Amino acid sequence: MVKSTKLRKFAVGALIAVTTVCFLGLGQPVNAATSTFTGKYVYSAAQAKKLVNAKKAVLVDTRGADVAKKSGTIKGAECMVWQQISHSPLTDGTKPGEANFARSLSAKKMAKALGKLGLGKSQNIILISSGYKTGGWGDDGRVAWQLIQCGYKNVHVVNGGIPALKKAGMKTTKTPATFKAKNVTISKVNTTSHDITTARLKKNFSKYTIIDSRTATEYNGAKLYGETNGGHLKGAINIPFANMFKSNGQLKSNAALKKMFKAKGIGTNDYVVTYCTGGIRSAYMQLVLQQLGYKHTYNYAESAYRWSNTASAGTADYWVQLG
Numbered sequence: 001m002v003k004s005t006k007l008r009k010f011a012v013g014a015l016i017a018v019t020t021v022c023f024l025g026l027g028q029p030v031n032a033a034t035s036t037f038t039g040k041y042v043y044s045a046a047q048a049k050k051l052v053n054a055k056k057a058v059l060v061d062t063r064g065a066d067v068a069k070k071s072g073t074i075k076g077a078e079c080m081v082w083q084q085i086s087h088s089p090l091t092d093g094t095k096p097g098e099a100n101f102a103r104s105l106s107a108k109k110m111a112k113a114l115g116k117l118g119l120g121k122s123q124n125i126i127l128i129s130s131g132y133k134t135g136g137w138g139d140d141g142r143v144a145w146q147l148i149q150c151g152y153k154n155v156h157v158v159n160g161g162i163p164a165l166k167k168a169g170m171k172t173t174k175t176p177a178t179f180k181a182k183n184v185t186i187s188k189v190n191t192t193s194h195d196i197t198t199a200r201l202k203k204n205f206s207k208y209t210i211i212d213s214r215t216a217t218e219y220n221g222a223k224l225y226g227e228t229n230g231g232h233l234k235g236a237i238n239i240p241f242a243n244m245f246k247s248n249g250q251l252k253s254n255a256a257l258k259k260m261f262k263a264k265g266i267g268t269n270d271y272v273v274t275y276c277t278g279g280i281r282s283a284y285m286q287l288v289l290q291q292l293g294y295k296h297t298y299n300y301a302e303s304a305y306r307w308s309n310t311a312s313a314g315t316a317d318y319w320v321q322l323g
Contacts, residue, residue, distance in 0.1 A: 118179025221323025
């Protein structure tokens, strides 16, 4: 009888152990069981620090050199801004509200710009920016979205941004690094899988579930950044960029984010378009949605700048005029 009891205890213990191993995926993190966001394009500060210290990754500060020289950046990081690889006043004179503003450059021009920055396609590139709590708008996610368009496979942002890296003990400097130029070849800029144009959005407008990732103030008509008209896209659901983050400035858990989007009526099989003012906050949100398993997600890079310019863009029927 004693022997039988011992055997039963052993069997139960073995079953629990096997079940635990299966649930944890042989040591891999399980989204539903952790409060930390996990995803293909996101590193924790500890992961980023380890890779950079081992010289297995490079850091790119997406706030630009002017900000880094004033407030400091992580030692070893090069600086850039998304405007350097987009139709913008920095590249071809395209202004906010004009056609193509904030969209990625052609493959040839992207290759030239990224080559000049020394960002090769085979590198592990870690993009950093201000954390949400310190004024970040998701510039790192925006640049990641563009690099992925160009076929870069190993691109990540840091959960919590520069503040998280500082907390992890990474040294800072006010002298950004400059990487050696590389010969970069880009055969195509993928503008279909997770990108959407004004023309395409207008043509199939009723097909899309649209998320406005701006603040409620902007959604309700405030013109804070030179938009032509105040308001929002017709039928757009307001889910502010800030709502994706915890009080410590890091992304909420996968489970919490899924719950938030579901509560707003966003389904995993919906054709989801995110937008903001110039496609920055919305690019970050699109990247998060993609990592959460939403199957059809698109960032509208021209965003409110273009769509609110109703006379030029021909979008008056799809814009709720406010303010």
